Amino acid sequence: MARRINKLKKPATRTLESDLHTHVYTNYRYQASRRFLEEGFRDLTRLTKLCVNGGLGIVGVTNFTDWNYEFWTSSRQLGDLPADWRQYQDERVTYIETEQGKGLYLVKSEEIPTDKGHLLLIGCPRGKNIGKGNLSEVLGKAGQDPLITIVADHPYMGRIGLRGEIDRVAIRLDALEYNSNCSRAENKKAEQEAQRLGKPLIANSDSHRPQDIGIARTNFLAEDLRYSCGENFVGSLRLNIIGTKFGVEKGSLGLPAKLEHVGLLIAYNVLRWIPGFTDIVD
Numbered sequence: 013m014a015r016r017i018n019k020l021k022k023p024a025t026r027t028l029e030s031d032l033h034t035h036v037y038t039n040y041r042y043q044a045s046r047r048f049l050e051e052g053f054r055d056l057t058r059l060t061k062l063c064v065n066g067g068l069g070i071v072g073v074t075n076f077t078d079w080n081y082e083f084w085t086s087s088r089q090l091g092d093l094p095a096d097w098r099q100y101q102d103e104r105v106t107y108i109e110t111e112q113g114k115g116l117y118l119v120k121s122e123e124i125p126t127d128k129g130h131l132l133l134i135g136c137p138r139g140k141n142i143g144k145g146n147l148s149e150v151l152g153k154a155g156q157d158p159l160i161t162i163v164a165d166h167p168y169m170g171r172i173g174l175r176g177e178i179d180r181v182a183i184r185l186d187a188l189e190y191n192s193n194c195s196r197a198e199n200k201k202a203e204q205e206a207q208r209l210g211k212p213l214i215a216n217s218d219s220h221r222p223q224d225i226g227i228a229r230t231n232f233l234a235e236d237l238r239y240s241c242g243e244n245f246v247g248s249l250r251l252n253i254i255g256t257k258f259g260v261e262k263g264s265l266g267l268p269a270k271l272e273h274v275g276l277l278i279a280y281n282v283l284r285w286i287p288g289f290t291d292i293v294d
C-alpha cells in the first residue's frame with residue numbers, strides 16, 4: 013500500500029499537461045460497449061503509469077451518470093498501489109506519486125447529457141453527482157459551486173453537442189472544448205464560436221480507451237496552480253481556464269478509434285429512444 017501523505021504536493025515539473033475529459037474505458041452501460049468494460053484492465057497502478065509515462069500531470073476521470081471517478085480512486089485501488097508510492101486524497105483531488113517522484117493529480121469530471129446536449133463539469137466533488145436534469149437545471153446546480161469549470165464539450169458534434177443553445181447560455185459557460193473524437197469541421201466550428209463569444213477553448217481526448225488518454229491536452233504552468241488542498245487546486249484550474257492561461261495540443265483519434273466512437277454514438281442515440289433504456293443511458 014502506498015504511503016499516505018497529509019498535504020497535496022507541488023509538482024517538480026515546470027508544466028502540468030492535462031486531459032480533463034477521459035472515460036478511461038467507456039461507461040455507457042449498454043451492450044454496444046460492454047466489451048470495453050470486460051476486456052479492459054481495472055487497475056489504478058497501471059493507469060497511473062500509463063498517464064505519467066505519457067507526460068500527463070492532471071487527468072479528469074469522467075463520470076457519465078455513474079461512479080467512474082469513485083471507482084478509479086476508491087480506497088481499494090489506493091490500497092493496491094505499490095508500497096514505495098505515495099498518495100493523497102481529499103474531496104476534490106486524488107494525488108498519486110510513483111517511486112520515481114512522478115505525480116498525477118486525478119480530478120473528477122462529470123459529463124451530463126441534458127435535454128439540449130452534453131455539458132462537461134470539471135472539478136466536481138467526490139461521492140456526489142450533479143446527475144440528470146435539463147440544461148437550465150444542470151447549469152443552475154453547477155453554477156452554485158464556484159470551483160466547477162462548466163464546459164460545452166464537443167459542442168458541434170452531431171446531436172449531442174449544445175450547438176444552437178450556446179448563445180443563449182454562453183454567460184454561464186466557462187469554456188468550449190476541442191474534442192479529439194470530433195471531425196475537423198466540428199472542431200473548427202467550436203474554435204470559431206469560442207473566438208466569437210470570447211470564450212477559452214480547452215482541448216481534451218474524451219477517450220474511451222486508455223491508450224487514447226492525452227491525445228488532446230490542455231497544459232498549464234505549474235506555478236499558476238494552487239496546491240494547498242484539492243479545493244484550491246480545482247479552483248485554480250478554473251481560474252486559469254477562464255483567464256486563458258494555458259496552451260493546447262489538438263490531437264485527433266485515429267480512424268479505427270473514431271469509427272468505434274461513432275458506433276457508440278449511434279447506439280447511444282438509438283437506445284435513448286427505446287423505453288426502458290432511458291434510465292440507463294440518460
Ligand SMILES: [Zn+2]
Nearest residue numbers: 033074123218
Ligand atoms: Zn465524454
